[in-house]
Amino acid sequence: MLEPMHANQVVGKYRQYDQHLYKQGFRHLLVTDIEVPYPDGKLIVSRTDTQGIITHCNQSFVDMSGYTEAELIGAPHSILRHPDMPTLAFKGLWDEVEAGKIWHGYVKNLRKDGAFYWVYATVIPNVREGVVVGYTSVRRKPSRAKIAAAIALYQTLKLKEGNHWEGPTQ
Amino acid sequence: MSTEPIFQLTVSPDFTPAHISGWYIFNTWLQRNLNVRAHCELYDDFESQRQAIRDDRVDLIYANPFDAAMLVREKNFTAIAKAIGVTDECVIAVAAESSIQHLEDLKPGARLAKTDDPDINLIGMIMLESVDLNDDSVEPVVVDSYVLVAKALLRGTADIGFFLKDSCDEFSGAIRKQLRPLVHSQIGDIQHILLASPRLVAHSASLRHALAEMPNNPQGNSVLESLGFMGWQLLEQEDTEFMIDMIDTLKAK
Structure with missing residues (x-):
């Protein structure tokens, strides 16, 4: 079960959410509008098992998420899920990778300190001897134009889900 | 006339010019330590090297990670080792x-x-x-x-x-x-790897042992110096599969 976020770990003014995560129940989130820029030249890499539990993460993942490696290994990947992201975006991800396909998309991720960072994520199934044994995700720096387009799309999807986009719009 | 096979060693064409002679020295070391006949063939470009791989002429390759997928998944090469501390940036x-x-x-x-x-x-x-x-x-x-x-x-x-x-x-x-x-770039997870063909599989255990021992003897150390390497880190096949998965995510459009 994911730990709730605590006010003493969060920097700046925050919004509060109770987020429902698949197989994890509700998690209390504290979310700020502080963006941490994606560093040039780096890739964030992680692997999960077939249930989405993190089994490997690189140093860039640790640095950008704000969690320690010990906190990340064994945690569900949804520890990064930002409440501004529409549920439909992640449904698309799981539909694709469970069908053995590659998924990519623009994702707003939540840090431990309540701030966020945008990534361009690619997820592929790890196939060994014909069997999917897990997933590898590689995140890279997105362009500002692509982020703006993603925000416009996600605003529409949030409305379809009966919610509003409450984060910054650029 | 000897019927012993002559194995072909090759190196990704992006090797640094300062280390060309190092790969010929490595080939000599390889023959002595594995007691096999081997020939070092350096290709001018990636396409001619890939053609040699497709024609099954290559037995041991210090491969560009981009080509690792073809070597492992299509040609059944086995991951042997990577150079310690060397990454492709x-x-x-x-x-x-x-x-x-x-x-x-x-x-x-x-x-x-x-x-x-x-x-x-x-x-x-x-x-x-x-x-x-x-x-x-x-x-x-x-x-x-x-x-x-x-x-x-x-x-x-x-x-x-x-x-x-x-x-x-x-x-x-x-x-x-x-x-x-x-x-x-500061990726750290993408690097060249030494891969062996199925024809060389009978020698892979002795090759891995000899590579691991290189820093521990003067002859091996001298070869490493000529290659500009500190030593070799032995690889499990899954290490290479992971890097191939990473490259596949980066290639995906």
């Missing part, structure tokens, strides 16, 4: 006096000097993607070596260039002074 640079100060200053139509080095080109284009440039919006200037990439920048026939970081580090001080890096 890309530097995007301009001429020192260029008006381009940041990647954001680049516009569609920018002239990009590059070699045919597939993993460096892939990493470089990923860095340009963050400023909305892609293969269709840059004008490629393809040359045969990183020295020629530098020359293209200095002569003004290209605006930016992709370099393998290790190659940049070997440039003379005079060339380095005339170049200015804009950004460099």
